[in-house]
C-alpha cells in the first residue's frame with residue numbers, strides 16, 4: 376500500500392504526528408519531496424526541537440528557504456516564541472491599549488506582561504503562521520512535521536485556546552465600552568476591537584481548515600510496538616473529538632521476515648503488534664515501511680523512503 380489521495384486539488388494541509396522517534400520528520404520530508412515533484416510545496420516544522428536541517432543536511436530556519444537539490448520544495452522551521460514575538464512587536468501599541476483600557480495595570484506592569492508568554496499562545500502563533508502562508512497561497516501543498524503527540528494535540532487545539540483568550544479580552548473591553556457609552560452616549564470601534572476581531576477571524580480560519588477533511592489530512596505515524604500503538608490510539612481519539620479524521624497511517628520500522636537471525640526474531644516479535652494495528656485500524660489505509668539498515672539522513676536516503684511511501688509512483692496532478 377502507498378499513501379494515497381494527496382494529489383487531490385482541495386487538499387492543502389497534511390500534518391504528520393505520532394509518538395516520539397517513530398519517524399514523523401522522515402515521513403513528512405519524504406512526503407513533501409514526493410509532492411514537490413508536481414506541486415509547489417512548503418514543508419513546515421512546528422517541533423521546537425527542529426530537525427529538518429539535520430535530516431535534510433542543509434540549513435533550514437525561521438525564514439523560508441528553497442531546499443537545495445529539489446525543484447519546488449521550500450521549507451521553514453516555525454519557532455513558536457519568535458512567531459509570538461513578531462506578533463507582540465507588530466501589535467504592541469494596540470495590546471498596550473487593550474491592557475490600559477481594561478485593567479488597572481500601570482505602564483511598567485503592562486510592559487512586563489507583554490514580555491511574558493501566555494500558556495498555549497505560542498502554539499496559536501505557530502498555527503497562525505501556517506494559516507497565513509496557506510492564505511497567501513504561494514504554495515499548493517503544505518506538509519507539517521510536528522513534535523510528539525502532546526505538542527501536536529496542543530497545536531490542533533490552539534484555535535480553541537485563542538478563542539478563550541479573545542472572550543476574556545472582549546469581556547474586559549465590555550466594561551470599558553460601557554463606561555465610554557455612559558459618558559459620551561456612543562462608542563466608536565477602535566483599533567483594539569479591530570485586533571480582537573482579526574484574531575477571532577484567525578480562529579475561524581484555523582477551525583475551518585482543520586475541520587474540513589477535504590482541505591486537511593492528519594497522517595499518524597506508528598511503529599509495531601505496544602506503547603506506540605497505545606499512543607496512536609489516544610492521538611486518533613483526540614483528533615476525532617476535534618473533528619479531524621485520519622484516512623491513512625504509516626506503520627514504520629517493519630522488519631524483513633527473512634535474512635539474519637536477528638531480523639527474523641525481531642520480525643517475529645513485531646508480528647502480534649502488526650496484527651493488532653491491522654485489526655484496530657482496518658478502516659485506515661496502512662502503509663508499511665521497512666526498517667532500513669541506516670538512518671534516514673540526506674536527500675538520497677529520504678528519496679528511498681519516499682519511494683517506499685509512494686511505491687515508486689510519482690504523485691501526479
Ligand SMILES: Nc1ncnc2c1ncn2[C@@H]1O[C@H](COP(=O)(O)OP(=O)(O)OP(=O)(O)O)[C@@H](O)[C@H]1O
Nearest residue numbers: 395396397398399400401523628665666667670671
Ligand atoms: N524506516 C526507518 N528505518 C531506519 N531508520 C529510520 C526509519 N524511520 C526513521 N528512522 C530513523 O529514526 C530516527 C527517528 O526518526 P525521525 O526523526 O523521523 O522521527 P520523529 O518521529 O520525527 O522523532 P521526534 O519525535 O524526535 O521528532 C532517525 O534517526 C531516522 O533516521
Ligand SMILES: [Mg+2]
Nearest residue numbers: 399400422426
Ligand atoms: Mg521529528
